[in-house]
Amino acid sequence: MRPRVKICCISSINEAKMAINYGAAALGLVGHMPSGPGIIEDDLIHDIARIVPPPIATFLLTSETKPLEIINHFKRVYTTTIQIVDALEERDYEMLRTQLPQVKLVQVIHVLDERSVQEAIEVSRFADAILLDSGNPNLSIKELGGTGRTHNWELSRKIRDAISIPLFLAGGLNKDNVKKAIETVQPFGIDLCSSVRTNGRLDEQKLKDFFEALS
Numbered sequence: 001m002r003p004r005v006k007i008c009c010i011s012s013i014n015e016a017k018m019a020i021n022y023g024a025a026a027l028g029l030v031g032h033m034p035s036g037p038g039i040i041e042d043d044l045i046h047d048i049a050r051i052v053p054p055p056i057a058t059f060l061l062t063s064e065t066k067p068l069e070i071i072n073h074f075k076r077v078y079t080t081t082i083q084i085v086d087a088l089e090e091r092d093y094e095m096l097r098t099q100l101p102q103v104k105l106v107q108v109i110h111v112l113d114e115r116s117v118q119e120a121i122e123v124s125r126f127a128d129a130i131l132l133d134s135g136n137p138n139l140s141i142k143e144l145g146g147t148g149r150t151h152n153w154e155l156s157r158k159i160r161d162a163i164s165i166p167l168f169l170a171g172g173l174n175k176d177n178v179k180k181a182i183e184t185v186q187p188f189g190i191d192l193c194s195s196v197r198t199n200g201r202l203d204e205q206k207l208k209d210f211f212e213a214l215s
């Protein structure tokens, strides 16, 4: 089955409509981050999320790591889903579940080495889905996504086989490598930002080429 496609770094209502028209099942809206190409203001996230029709999902990407801060962030934007791009302090998902029972939680794991496999298995007990991305949260200026780089897909496949919740694959996916990525990892969904953009804007031709490469 073809994986669901999430187009990330959406930065306007027009970009949201364009991504949906080409077949996106989910849109990523990037809040404040230590670094990255897709960051927008919370007011704009709220405005975009409001116009997106069901069943398209809207993902708030938050770099907050404390449950209360994540809840506060969510209450400024009201998306369908929260994508937690850094490790949640003390793995305290309980407060998020209690306070936001209707919101889906996607936990990002940055695939660095074998330890990432164990980390993914552990957090898969708490999240609704796992999103495997490139990047490095251990740098002094954390690199949490939007890198345009691939990572070790064999490790991603190991994670895919070890967990029983849906898995999204991200990191450097483009029209030329996406088929191979899907074949290798067999993800539920794929997620991308850099390869469908030109000078930071969503590029209709690149988007079209990407969806064509998938079919």
Ligand SMILES: O=C(O)c1ccccc1NCC(=O)[C@H](O)[C@H](O)COP(=O)(O)O
Pocket: 007, 008, 009, 028, 030, 033, 035, 036, 037, 038, 039, 061, 085, 133, 134, 143, 144, 145, 146, 147, 148, 149, 170, 171, 172, 173, 191, 192, 193, 194, 195
């Ligand atoms: O794009 C950003 O600015 C960003 C910054 C920090 C964390 C996540 C970010 N984007 C997250 C996404 O979900 C991207 O689609 C994902 O990282 C893949 O990006 P790319 O490798 O550029 O396709």
